[in-house]
Amino acid sequence: MSEVIYKKPDSLSDKPFHYCPGCSHGLVHRLVAEVIDELGIADNTVAVAPVGCAVTADEYFRFDTVQAAHGRAPAVATGIRRALPDRFVFAYQGDGDLAAIGTAETVHAAARGENISIIFINNTIYGMTGGQMAPTTLPGQVTQTSPYGRDPYTQGYPLHICEMLSALNGPTFLTRTAVDSVPHIRETKKAIRKAFSYQLQGKGFSLVEVLCACPTNWGMSPTDAVRRITEEMIPYYPLGVYKEEV
């Protein structure tokens, strides 16, 4: 008799992802869904979706979801959290969403130690709008709006979100991971599980920054995109735990 050894998490719907080949969004959705299954909290979860490629996350997740305006997910999550103190509330956001238009909402939700978790997809680019410069775009990186490569002299330097937030008292768990290898993907899942557990224990604000690929807007094949995470992104955005309160 055959035995199921690998299956889709219950917290994912049957709808096929619309994400491009090699895009990390689907992978991270899956990790989030697996963790929610393992913690058995789908019935108690309210997710907040961003504006970005993951705007339609509600179609894939099988739990309650609220779509926020661009960058406002931490404020929306705060409203839900304060209204429903016993639910599990997390936001899922891209780098334009979290680190440009929504910087104030991110920093202040963190500073308040709001008991929410944030999954932060850092792909160094605006995916949904077709590849413009993000606050996380690397120096020299070519995008639609930095066609000669990001020049820090006129376009500024990238934001290091984990490092920034680690200066605050509010957050209790901040970590940066990547999805460029199987061990790193496993670590990402562990980090998500830890962030979610922190919230379940009422410990306050947690954030997992995941270095991700956007092969389409990087103009790369999925395999080259993975290599770019390893060779260019990780050196600039060091992996590791930036804050961990026990």
Next chain:
Amino acid sequence: MSETVLMKGNEALGEAAIRSGCRHFFGYPITPQTELSAYMARKMPKIGGTFLQAESEIAAINMVYGAAAAGVRAMTSSSSPGISLKSEGISYIAAADLPCVIVNIMRGGPGLGGIQPAQSDYFQATRGGGHGDYHLLVLAPNSVQEMACLTADAFNLSEKYRIPAMILGDGTLGQMMEPVDFSALPKPVFAEKPWATNAMGGRRGPNVIKTLYLLPEELEATILEREKKYDFLRENLQRYEARFTEDADIILCSYGITSRVVETAVRELRNEGIKAGIIRPVTLWPFPEKIFKQVRPKAYLSVEMSMGQMVEDVKLACECRVPVYFTGRTGGIIPSPAEVIAKVKEIHREVCAVV
């Protein structure tokens, strides 16, 4: 039994919200609504509610969006410049058909403007303010008692019809003290919220609150559906006060604090034998256009603390069958009864001249 106390408008509004079951208030400081936030900051922690001073009006309105999506009665308040910032969030709340109450204690604009009372956000309130085809239910109190009663109404109506409601007051109403009887408050009527994103437990499938529809046909369908609700409200929710209109030659239209000036002016004009009447819209959206079909004055005069905004709705409502005039002050100045009387006499000479 009456429960009459002397209170500032802003505080009466806050007390009414609490008595209406609001336990979630998100704000950002701005004059002249500060007393409301301060009242909520004092009261909420004592009754197990949430008072949260957000990092901006943008954050505050999005917290309201989250709390409303979660199914609770939520409120935010601000004054003109802050309402401009909230407009993005208000558009999303309207698009998601979420109930909530937004308070605008208006001050002079544009820009930073001033901190004295004004009514120059009428267009912003009644035309939407943010982007897209949407409306708010807009209620305009003219006394501290109404600040309280209309707040209670706003929560009930907003929830019943799943439409964000705005209390449009001004700095004078917010800060003046008058007796208010809380026993006269409409009782809270809580609506079922099977749509709320309050986690799936017990439900068969997930709930989703969203405002993105990439297919034009789908987006159009949601807008048409919402328009049916707007039509129903236009038909059934018009509120106003009409006085001395039967024999009136000139009907003065005004709302909020300005209507109190008009009241004095009309009494004086009647004493002098000039047949002046009053229509005071209480709902600014839906605008009470029906009453304009029932009266036959020789002219209308819209009196506002702006450069003439509601006057456009008066023209639409009476279909310009008779001349529609405007008078007002702006920048934070309340027109005086004498100014209003002078304008009415001028109009009277034009439209009631014996030839």
